Amino acid sequence: MANIEKQRAIIDFTLASLMRRKGKNAALLVVYTLVVAALASVMFLTKSIRSEAAAVLVDAPELVVQRMVAGRHEMIPLSYIEKIASIRGVKSVRGRLWGYYYDPVFGANYTLLVPQESPPEEGKVAVGQGVARSALAEVDNIMPFRTSQGALFTLTVARVLPAGTELVSSDLVLLSAADFKTLFGIPDGMATDLVAEVSNPSEIPTIAAKIARLLPDTRPIARDEILRTYDAIFNWRSGILLAILSGALLAFFIFAWDKATGLSAEERREIGILKAIGWDVGDVLMMKLWEGAALSLTAFVTGVILAWLHVFAGGAALFVPVLKGWSVLYPSFRLTPSIDLMQLAVLFFLTVIPYTVATIVPCWRAATAAPDSVMRG
Amino acid sequence: MIILNQVSKVFNKGKQNEFVSLREISITIPRQQVTVLKGPSGSGKTTLLSIIGGMSRPTSGRVTLDGRETTSLPERFLAALRRETFGFIFQQFNLINGISILENVMLPAVPNGERHAPLKGRAMDLLAMFGLEARAATRVELLSGGEMQRVAIARALINNPRVIIADEPTAHLDSKLSGELITIIGRLKQEGRTIIMASHDPLVCDAAVVDNLVEIRDGEISDSAPAK
């Protein structure tokens, strides 16, 4: 009980004392908050992009078969379908048509895809939000393409895809199989790759091995592998961001270290006074602990909230160019909030704890010195 | 009763700039009386007061407070002693700027763990005693010298100490305020407190409330006598 009252009294004094050095503490708080906000933004963003990608890939085919020629991905003959379908455990096989197209007019890369279900009719396309934005395309507009022969080839925008999974579908252009073949000059009976459905997912490795044996010029890719690739890409991208941010973090630590370790003459004098009037070392350090904790907790909480708003309400506007997009499109998108408590805990231990320690350590020396110098002013 | 036995203080001992500030001082300071340490600047008055008050330790010698030796107490107990037994009035007042009069007065009681309301009541009573009740919320750096002095005294009294230690309490005061201070000292003595002051101000040294005058010169006692 007495201890609670004591802590309360110490906190009262700490807060009053923080308010005195408003300018200095406010500057520190702002920088500190921004650093936390930046780091937390990266964490939130990568985490939710990963879960978003994972969510999209749940619908991805379990097994993709590509044909390889001279170590490169080639068009695959539809005649392979039958051979693969004959393997036990394979439920169905179908060909897919997809590819990338560089639009020289707008300097953007699109992903072109012939959807399995209800593809657009010939002469029509459905485009992702990003495409619509960068090509300034609205429904019923005409989009010009160039065929592989260099001829002009125009398609009409029938529909703009909803923004649901914008991260992945933003640069998407959906079109009919016939238009796709015309555009890229692909002969009939060929597909970009084949996708297989499997009755029992645990058999995927076995089936993949059988396909590779049966059709030696193919490469089967399981969904799990794709997930791993996605993961690696996002990790790599967030790695770049973290590298940039660690610079900011370092600068902050130098700043905080300087502020925390360099006790001003005024602070030294105050510690002396407190000791002279009967505070012991523990009381003084307790006060500094509260001071460091109050400041860094405020910064931490504010920073995390700012990051949340930035990423989930503001579409991570500040990071988008680095983090995302396979193309030069910069979609504005809303991510589904997804938070990794473990990451937050790490952030907490990387910011609040070192700062608090850094404020206490220099006071230790001032607080353990005999207070008689106070008598001499 | 405070007894100093062969107390010496050497600064920077063993170094080139070694300085002997106090040389084997032995005095007895009686309870509930006013004792004044008198001497020229640099004679060691402040050094002696800080040893008596548990702010620093003597290089050699012993101090006992009512039969209990204080010189070898661990730091934590010394802090408790400074807080509970002694009340300090510093020459420079040593108030903490930026916070209110009331907060300053309550500061020595923070480590006690008392409930807030009664503590605040006690602080307000003290401020009322010094006519500062209405200004309790004022920040201390806005006060006049005399007001600061009274806040410093109120702060020294918040934990109801048995011994008051005052170093040159009139150094920053004009003669009228010095007179008031002497009056307050008289009142504290009447309340049964022991008062130890360092001063070379004749207003203090020759005051009627002073019971004992101890003269120090170059760290040694040159004369110790009951005041006339």
Ligand SMILES: Nc1ncnc2c1ncn2[C@@H]1O[C@H](COP(=O)(O)OP(=O)(O)OP(=O)(O)O)[C@@H](O)[C@H]1O
């Ligand atoms: N920390 C220290 N290191 C070295 N010398 C010191 C230290 N503190 C005090 N002294 C010296 O000890 C001597 C006594 O100092 P003290 O402050 O006790 O004198 P004083 O009698 O209070 O003087 P004044 O009347 O000017 O306040 C002085 O010569 C001073 O320079």
Ligand SMILES: [Mg+2]
């Ligand atoms: Mg002095």
